[in-house]
Amino acid sequence: MAGASLAACASFVEIPVETPLQSKIDVSAFRRVLVAGFVTDLGEADVELAPETTRLLQNQLRSNTKLQVLEPDRPPLNDALEKSLEKLGEGGKYTKQEREQYRLDADRILQDGEFWRKVGEEYQNPLIITGRVGFDSQNRSGFQSEERVVRDQFNRPRLVRGNRYLERKGFSLNAEFYFLDGRTGQTLHKEKFTEEVLYGEDQKVSPLSSYFELMDRLLPNFLGVISPQKIRGTRVLLK
Known part of the structure; x- marks a missing residue:
């Protein structure tokens, strides 16, 4: 009886808690960071992925790390990619084979340690961030089962x-x-991220707004690679 009375009087309280997470790589040896540009698919796109991603990451790195963010007039990766494009056909009219060749050339550049060592030398041996970004739209219309009471x-x-x-x-x-380590050109860490969002017929959202929404989801994981993060949650205590 006494136990039942205690249980009836018991109450619970939620308190906020933070769990620290260590960064995946140690960047303490670097004073600067260079966002060197990004590979994107050839052809027309709803969003200018490479410059938008570069600007967004520069702003995030400036706000969330102690590294000096370098901002070259032209990302170093662009010149290397343009040399690959010169080998292909007229801009905007690429064949399947040309697109595949461009993809292979871009992968080779991303993995070219000597190329990145020279870039690092030019920019005083920073941490270099580069990679590949893709953004696609899909029609997800279709029949969906539902239940209703009549x-x-x-x-x-x-x-x-x-x-x-x-x-x-x-x-x-x-x-x-x-x-990448700008001193040696070697890859310190490589990681893939994927995010997706669906909108109903009554939601009119532009591709650019969707891009920023998805990047907003992705950014904590990106920053977690190079800087400690905190996971916020709650803990239930018996009062």
């Missing part, structure tokens, strides 16, 4: 199952970031 002629509730056609559009963001 009443018959005697006003009795009845569960009815059926399908309803929904107009939905989705966007996906895929990023592979390379973290």
Whole structure:
């Protein structure tokens, strides 16, 4: 009886807690960071991925790290990629084979330690961040099962199952970031991130707004590679 009385009187309280997470790589040897540009797919795009991603990461690194963020007039990766483009056909009219060749050339540049060592030498041996970014839209419209309650002629509730056609559009963001040592050109860490969002027919959202929404989800994991982070949550205590 006493136990039941205590249980009845017990109450719970939620308190906020923070769990520290160590960074995945140690960047204490670097004073500067260079966002060197990004590889994107050839062809027309709804969002200028490379410059938008470069600017966004520069702002985040400036706000969330102690590293000096270098801002060259032209990202070093651009010149190397343009040399690959010169070998291909007229801009905007690339064949499947040319797109594949460009992808292979871009992968080779991203993994070229000597190229990145020279870039690091030019910019006083910073931490270099580069990689590949992709952003796609998909039509996710289709039939979706649903349940609803209707009443018959005697006003009795009845569960009815059926399908309803929904107009939905989705966007996906895929990023592979390379973290390079500007002193040697070697890769310190490489990581892929994927985010996706779906919108209903009544939501009119531009591709650029969707890109920023997805990057906002991705950024804590990106920053967690080079700087300690805190996971915020709650803990329930018996009062």
